[in-house]
Amino acid sequence: MTRSALTTPPPGAAGPRPASGAPGPGEPLGSHYSRCFGCGDRHPTGLHLKAVTPDGETVVAEFTVAEAHQGAPGLAHGGVLATAMDEVIGMSIWLFRRPYVTARLETDYLAPVPVGTTLHLRAWCTGVSGRKAYLEAEGRIGSADGPVAVRAAALFVEVGMEHFAEHGDAQTLLDEHHDYEVNP
Ligand SMILES: CCCCC/C=C\C/C=C\C/C=C\C/C=C\CCCC(=O)SCCNC(=O)CCNC(=O)[C@H](O)C(C)(C)COP(=O)(O)OP(=O)(O)OC[C@H]1O[C@@H](n2cnc3c(N)ncnc32)[C@H](O)[C@@H]1OP(=O)(O)O
Numbered sequence: 001m002t003r004s005a006l007t008t009p010p011p012g013a014a015g016p017r018p019a020s021g022a023p024g025p026g027e028p029l030g031s032h033y034s035r036c037f038g039c040g041d042r043h044p045t046g047l048h049l050k051a052v053t054p055d056g057e058t059v060v061a062e063f064t065v066a067e068a069h070q071g072a073p074g075l076a077h078g079g080v081l082a083t084a085m086d087e088v089i090g091m092s093i094w095l096f097r098r099p100y101v102t103a104r105l106e107t108d109y110l111a112p113v114p115v116g117t118t119l120h121l122r123a124w125c126t127g128v129s130g131r132k133a134y135l136e137a138e139g140r141i142g143s144a145d146g147p148v149a150v151r152a153a154a155l156f157v158e159v160g161m162e163h164f165a166e167h168g169d170a171q172t173l174l175d176e177h178h179d180y181e182v183n184p
Pocket of ligand 1 (some may be wrong): 104177
């Protein structure tokens with residue numbers, strides 16, 4: 001992975017620290033919004049990622065490339081693959097138990113991904129420094145140890161729920177997350 005300094009944890013960054021009350025090994029990580037293009041059940045052409053954490057620290061999910069996801073004929077669009085990386089990384093919010101947004105996403109494309117392929121996605125945190133979380137992800141073709149087709153490195157920045165209230169529709173998020181405290 002060609003990772004820039006902007007997605008590399010600074011010296012002294014803390015290791016990943018799953019929060020108390022976060023999902024444990026083997027538990028599913030739900031959708032953050034039912035109409036999300038990445039994980040929403042109610043999105044007609046979205047990626048419909050369903051994630052679990054195998055160990056309480058990393059996130060795994062599968063994404064089967066459909067015709068709606070094409071760029072070149074018969075092949076996944078690169079932007080859609082970047083979305084899959086963004087989403088599986090973003091699922092780490094359930095481990096942090098805090099809202100974060102993508103500030104920077106770097107993506108390497110190593111192999112074409114035909115329609116019908118199931119990509120096995122995995123994301124992990126490489127460090128946390130203040131509001132900044134550094135994360136990486138990969139997508140492997142056909143199985144969890146298949147060839148790597150996509151790699152990504154990201155900087156996520158922690159925000160308050162007011163970010164969504166000011167710029168979007170926080171009430172809809174809260175309606176879908178009755179168990180989430182706005183000011184834990
Ligand atoms: C159990 C709890 C969960 C709660 C559930 C409920 C709701 C959650 C809802 C949504 C969850 C979100 C994600 C869900 C999962 C997957 C979806 C994928 C994620 C996305 O798809 S999300 C959409 C795309 N995303 C955006 O829509 C962000 C637009 N953007 C901004 O909103 C601002 O830009 C922001 C907030 C990023 C920063 O703004 P700001 O004013 O708060 O802070 P500031 O600018 O000071 O940056 C602070 C430090 O980050 C450094 N920094 C910032 N940007 C950088 C960059 N690009 N490169 C390098 N460094 C950067 C600065 O240099 C500074 O560093 P330093 O502190 O060292 O100076």
